[in-house]
Amino acid sequence: MEYLWEEEKLIKIVKRDQPSRAIFFLTPVLAIFLTLVAGGLIFYILGFKPFEALKFFFIVPIADMYGFSELLLKATPLCLIAIGLSFCFKSNNWNIGAEGQLTFGAIISGGVALLFYDQEGFYILPIVILAGAIGGMLYASIPAILKTYFNTNEILVSLMLVYVSKLILDYLVVGPWSNPEGFNFPETRQFSDSARLPLLVEGLRIHAGIFLALAAVVISWFIFYKTYLGFQMKVSGFSLKTAKYAGYKGKKMIILVFLISGACAGLAGVGEITGPIGQLHREVSPDYGFTAIIVAFLGRLNPVGIIFASLVVAITYLGAETAQIFMQIPKYTGQVFQGMILFFLLASDYLLFFKIKFIGSKK
């Protein structure tokens, strides 16, 4: 359909006959580009040289091996959580509380790791990892069960539970689980080495958690595109009425996708505490659970897309730190960039359905 509002206009917006597949994957790139432009502009207004600031933000942090390892370290939880979230988002379930599921997974796995704090053994790490996944699943099952049996809104429930989990963690590390030899610092004992994810390279912080993320990518790709469950999720994502008509067991699926999502977030929590830190403390995650929502959409809920998206977004974490150190720009700028990416992504999605035509002036 062609709408010609005024003949004199130079630019015409035309509805696409069908959403373009190429545009579908190009708009995230466009969004990132626009974010850089807008970011440069903000730096300029703040009185910094825009190119230099962007360099500190996006290039300096990953210019050496250490930086690259840090990039992967940050991208790992983002990727893992985003994969889990895409199970929910693809099937029309809006789990906003991955941060809470991450925290609760960290609490449960941390608790188990603390039980073994003075023991060594190959069996400890698998138990700790499993405990984290179960913790995340338990916590995700709350909004899922409330949604299926009491018709509550999962967005609100899952979001509010984030704050509950953070307060529980706070209470534990200050109170019952605090390190008896820790001079009242809000942190637990150090886990034993057997409860730690092994480091991959001597001297760098990148750890074996990355394999969990890669496994999640492969498994989710297989489930999404090759299984009946993936098909049912796709149908439910497009139309819940159709899913009902087809006879899919809606409640079962809601609970299942929340459990998968919670398990992934829980595993990300395990990675955080048993990787570089090795203990529970107040801040196990710099809002990875929320940022992963952006990652999931930037990656178009596609497992491969999510890998790229998690790398891009991970840079904003690192860039914020370098920019703070070298330029005294507050590190919250990182969140500004994350917000801008999402904003521009949603805006460029307009191009999925419309195209802009430049035409000559008709006088």
Add this chain to the structure above:
Amino acid sequence: MNTNLKISNVSKIYPGCIANDNISLEFKSGKIYALLGENGAGKSTLVKILSGVIIPDKGEIFLNNKILKLKSPIDAKKKKIGMVFQHFNLFETLSVFENLIIDSDENRENLHEKIQSIMKKYNFSIDLDIPVLNLSAGQKQKVEIIRCLIRNPEVLIMDEPTSVLTEQETSELFSSLRQFSMEGILIIYITHKLKEVMSLCDEVAVMRKGKLVSVSKIVNEKIETLANKMVGQNLKTVRKSISNERSSEKLIKISNLSFSSEDPFETNLVNINFEVNRGECLGIAGISGNGQSELFQILSGEIISDKNSIEFNSNFIGNLNPQERREYLMAFSPEDRLEQAAIPQMKIFENVALNNFKSSNFFNNGLINENKIKEHAKKIISDFNVNTDNIELKSQFLSGGNLQKLIIGRELITSPDLLICFNPTWGLDVGAINYIHKTLIKINDQNKSIILISTDTDELLKLSDKISVIHKGKLSKIMNSDEVTSEKLGILMGGGEID
């Protein structure tokens, strides 16, 4: 007012199709004109040209003998041409008044006063302060009409206005239109419903495939002559060969089925009882919104009921979901093709996999068996005349008729004992309607049964062996279709009683 609107040699060409081929027409105020044609005849293009949405490639429009150059819908409004589209252009979450003030130049007080006087004059009663989403379709349409009337239009164009209205609302609309016409507003009424043309309009212009076929006075026409002009051939009605040797073997029995909903927009069902024998078609008539949708969902298993309320083939299945019911050889074709029966964004073969039961082997051990699904999709396409050979095509690119053939084909290819369908030919062109009707008759002849829930009484009379009417969630007594007349149906549908 003495308005004269003239279309002179207007053409509009799209790639691959001539939407309007040299159309010339003249309209004068005081009369109601019908623009009649099938889907794709070019009516909508012509109307969009008149309302400034589309600029014609060739030709001119004259209003009161002055040439009219419309560059945008705003232009048309300024030139006092009002238009009510089939799909409403209202913001659901804004109030009625907010919707009306958006494109008005007047201040709040004046506008409010003006709306009140319009509503009083035409006997509309709409609360201006409630959100539009709380209005019925008929009320929404009135809001659109008020929006036009605010600008004192000389021409009012109505595009398929009754497709969403109940019969009651339709008759209200007609009396308003007659009143407007008497006050000198020129009315152009676009439709493909012959009966409406006969009862409402004074003159009729028929279009077919982009061309103007005829212009005539209604008094010189009959439904049959108009239908012939519109379709371009003598209507070949399929008719069921009524057989007296239908088996009397009971297939499905519904007993004491009731349903009450917490949702005020749903209709409660009250003590529904009926039986359908093998090889029989039971038609359920009624004005839309009287419980048909709820009844369909209960029969299909989307809403689960008491186990014993539905007995199918000597099994009690009231508590089973649609997929489980398919295992007992039931099939379902819902009303909403685009939002329920199929997913437009998915490929044809993927849509085929929506009707899945064990023996179809579409999914083995939880994995998708794409080859099996594709093989099945190809068979449906060829057996049911779906006009494409590409099963990888997204189903949004199928026309309504082809999509419905695909859906009916998907449901029937497994040869179920019972097909339950809800408005199977809604919005389709005559060719597709005939095909679907023939198909339904054929499955009756194969001793399979049908429950046909439809708002189209002609369809029901044509296809059903027995007919019942649903009104406010209650089912009338079941009549043999040869003793039913459209008059009897009309009375029952309106909530009346017959002997």
